[in-house]
Amino acid sequence: MDCCNNKVPWYKKLAGVLFGIGNCHGEVNQNTHGLEKIALIGSPNVGKSVIFNRLTGAYVTVSNYPGTTVEVSRGKGIIGGAQYEIIDTPGMYSLMCITEEEKVTKDLLFREKPKALLHVIDAKNINRMLPLTIQMIEAGSPVILVLNIMDEAERMGLTIDVEGLQKELGIPVISTIAALNKGIDELKERVDEYVKSA
Numbered sequence: 001m002d003c004c005n006n007k008v009p010w011y012k013k014l015a016g017v018l019f020g021i022g023n024c025h026g027e028v029n030q031n032t033h034g035l036e037k038i039a040l041i042g043s044p045n046v047g048k049s050v051i052f053n054r055l056t057g058a059y060v061t062v063s064n065y066p067g068t069t070v071e072v073s074r075g076k077g078i079i080g081g082a083q084y085e086i087i088d089t090p091g092m093y094s095l096m097c098i099t100e101e102e103k104v105t106k107d108l109l110f111r112e113k114p115k116a117l118l119h120v121i122d123a124k125n126i127n128r129m130l131p132l133t134i135q136m137i138e139a140g141s142p143v144i145l146v147l148n149i150m151d152e153a154e155r156m157g158l159t160i161d162v163e164g165l166q167k168e169l170g171i172p173v174i175s176t177i178a179a180l181n182k183g184i185d186e187l188k189e190r191v192d193e194y195v196k197s198a
């Protein structure tokens, strides 16, 4: 994406920098202004963007997070009859702020205070990815765990005790096959319940 368009008026660029919601051409997406936020976070390649596309409609913007080269996508989604700004963050492994992506995600969560964080993990690699879930639960974040790529996990013969995991962690756990649109309706229902009970 070309982010060096000098024809963008200064005030649009400023709006993008101040609010972090414009695209790289400085166009501010008015449609998500003032909406409660739901963020997708997790390691690279776990299906965050596929889930983002399932949850959002036509109004999607991609912008560089202010002051960085890291891209963040934002779109409007309707869950349980309410409109939300859905945020797709770059893949990262922890909130230790080692990579620029990790710094952006941590800063974004801190500044924008989403109502729910959907931690998307690859169901084949639960052990490797759960530490971040636990880190966020311990930090008091509103985490929902999404076990995606369940089709491949099942093909490998893995069975996951979703109920048990849910009880153990004390947070909602939902399994999905986002690529096939499976589990997305349940995910929306659980997010709706979670946000309304918060």
Ligand SMILES: Nc1nc2c(ncn2[C@@H]2O[C@H](COP(=O)(O)OP(=O)(O)OP(=O)(O)O)[C@@H](O)[C@H]2O)c(=O)[nH]1
Pocket (backbone or CB within 6 Å): 042, 043, 044, 045, 046, 047, 048, 049, 050, 051, 089, 090, 091, 092, 148, 149, 150, 151, 152, 176, 177, 178, 179, 180
């Ligand atoms: N088999 C299978 N593949 C999936 C599923 N969900 C997503 N994928 C595939 O996984 C790959 C990565 O999906 P993305 O949505 O780009 O992953 P991401 O988490 O956004 O990755 P980053 O943006 O790099 O952090 C794509 O090829 C998807 O088609 C699923 O449930 N099952």
Ligand SMILES: [Mg+2]
Pocket (backbone or CB within 6 Å): 048, 049, 050, 088, 089, 090, 091
């Ligand atoms: Mg992505």
